[in-house]
Amino acid sequence: MEDISDIDYADAGVSLIAQNKVNARIKQGLNDLGLNAEGSFGGAVDISHLKGEDSVPIGIICASLLRGKTPEEMGQNVTQLAFNQIKEGTTPIALLDYCAGPDMNEWFPSFAIAIAKEGLLEHDVPTIGGESAEMPGTYKPGQQDAYVSLLFNGNQGTTVDLAKLIKNMDRPLLCGSTDGTGTKTRIVKDPRDIIYHGSNDLGAIGVKPVAFSLYVAGNVEKGALEEIVAKSQKICDTLGIKALDPYVMVKSDEYNSGQVDIAGTVIGVIDEKNMITGEDVKANDVIIGFATDCLMTNGYSLARKYLEMIGEPEVGDLTHEAITRELSKSHIPYTDILFGNEKSEGILSKYQGQIKATAHITGGGQSDNIKRMIPEGLLADVQREILPLPPIVRHFRKHGADMEAMYEAFNMGVGFTITVSPDIADEVVKYVNDNFRHSVEGVDRQAAVIGGISKN
Structure with a gap:
């Protein structure tokens, strides 16, 4: 047995200092675009204009593409890929992004800020949240994986209808949270982890989850990934939330053999006046x-x-x-x-x-x-x-x-x-x-x- 008394997270290959610096860069970049980045991994967008509609179908398009010479170019490309999938009659509402790799570096903020710029400046669609993950051992050296979740209103693919939920709200906010399960997938590949994780994140601002979109990729057989999808759908059924269209991809170039990332986006809706913000907290609480x-x-x-x-x-x-x-x-x-x-x-x-x-x-x-x-x-x-x-x-x-x-x-x-x-x-x-x-x-x-x- 070796002495573990002086071992910390950084010794295990995960730097919280680097993570905080990356998050600070991303927040500053989003704030420079006029976007509120305080939620970091999740946020909200006003959908009051949809009140009174007989049907308010909301879905998620997931896009993942890492072609490009720079992280900025990759961010633009993956965002454009998501918007290219929008069909006539469907309206994009908001973006969330996720990126992961073996270590934290400048690639992450450059990529995330490029997504926000592309979405806002080219399509007038805000980025409401995102997450980055440092996952040593999961990815090959110098490789990353990432996706964009594009929330939309329209009858395209699998959707969840919010019409009844927002009917009597004063100012309904569509909320989303995106995250991954980190290196836990090296031990167990259980989609409950990301569904419960994302649902708790939304719950923490007072939002009841209504739907989930799974992202699963890795260097394994396609059938192994599809098994995770099937489990995810059963969990959503048990919880009473809608399983939206998943993204499933074998990525042998990015991931080490046998490694997988399980991530996803949970969405819900809340009347703004009921959102938990912490602003009323006082001394002696x-x-x-x-x-x-x-x-x-x-x-x-x-x-x-x-x-x-x-x-x-x-x-x-x-x-x-x-x-x-x-x-x-x-x-x-x-x-x-x-x-x-x-x-x-x-x-x-x-x-x-x-x-x-x-x-x-x-x-x-x-x-x-x-x-x-x-x-x-x-x-x-x-x-x-x-x-x-x-x-x-x-x-x-x-x-x-x-x-x-x-x-x-x-x-x-x-x-x-x-x-x-x-x-x-x-x-x-x-x-x-x-x-x-x-x-x-x-x-x-x-x-x-x-x-x-x-x-x-």
């Missing part, structure tokens, strides 16, 4: 956490690095089988807690207007995600280990992993948070535990007060 017993979809590069250095399990350790089982657990869904299920009302309607902020704990851990929803001048004070650490995290701690490095990369047992006034905190905790804690089979989603808001 309370942060409630919902538990997770797994890594969900983040930190897998660091987890594999730890396991490689720890080596063979010792007596009393998790066995190889147990480790594989822990790392294969799917992303935890929290949208039923927010929006309800067949048995219980969701907290967003039961406590309407009182859920001030939320956070889906993904890349960057608790600190990076919770602070996104806290107004300037306030701080989130979060206590550690109020909710149990996942078994795999306890395994790493036992073998000497640095807690700060793990808090930077892992969710550390907290999958989702909400912020409420102190006068309802205990009631909300009890309601969630009574109605949702064990409502997902095999998962303990305990709710607990884990911190509070203070002045900076």
Whole structure:
């Protein structure tokens, strides 16, 4: 066994500093175009002009093309490819983009900004979000993969009808979130991860998911990718959301042998006045956490690095089988807690207007995600280990992993948070535990007060 006490995310090939620099460049580039990039991975566009229509079919065209001498040229080409697929009578509404590669570099912001420019300047269509992923081991050196999701209104391919949902809204916003499952696909290729991940992301702004478009590509047989598509469609049926047309492609030039990326775009609609923004958060408000017993979809590069250095399990350790089982657990869904299920009302309607902020704990851990929803001048004070650490995290701690490095990369047992006034905190905790804690089979989603808001 090697010493893992000084190993962090960067040692595993993932630089959060580089990621933050890339995101900052992309945000600045989009802001320079007059686009709001605060949501980063997702955003919204006003569709008030569609109110009153008998039918409002919304679909997604996905395009992926990496031909070009520069990232700017590639971004223009892939965006144009998406718009070229728009048929007569179909109206493009918004763009989202996704790009991934073995390391973070200038290619990512240049590519993403080129997509936004092409969409806005040539087609008057805004980019409302995007995501980039650093995935060492998945891609061949110097290679990347990327796609554009073009949201449209019209009867083209598979669509979801929003007419009834937006009929009584004052200002309906079409919202979308795009992301991928990262290097978790090197362990398990489960589309539940990206569907739950994207749905939680939308839920974090108060939006109930209504449809999902899958992107799956890799250096495997086409049949293996089609199996993922079939699983995705079944999951969507179970969740009651529409499975839109998927994008499926074998890409042997970009991916290492046997490697796959599973990504996608989730969409929903909300009346602007009901969107959760965090602007009403005040000092002394309370942060409630919902538990997770797994890594969900983040930190897998660091987890594999730890396991490689720890080596063979010792007596009393998790066995190889147990480790594989822990790392294969799917992303935890929290949208039923927010929006309800067949048995219980969701907290967003039961406590309407009182859920001030939320956070889906993904890349960057608790600190990076919770602070996104806290107004300037306030701080989130979060206590550690109020909710149990996942078994795999306890395994790493036992073998000497640095807690700060793990808090930077892992969710550390907290999958989702909400912020409420102190006068309802205990009631909300009890309601969630009574109605949702064990409502997902095999998962303990305990709710607990884990911190509070203070002045900076």
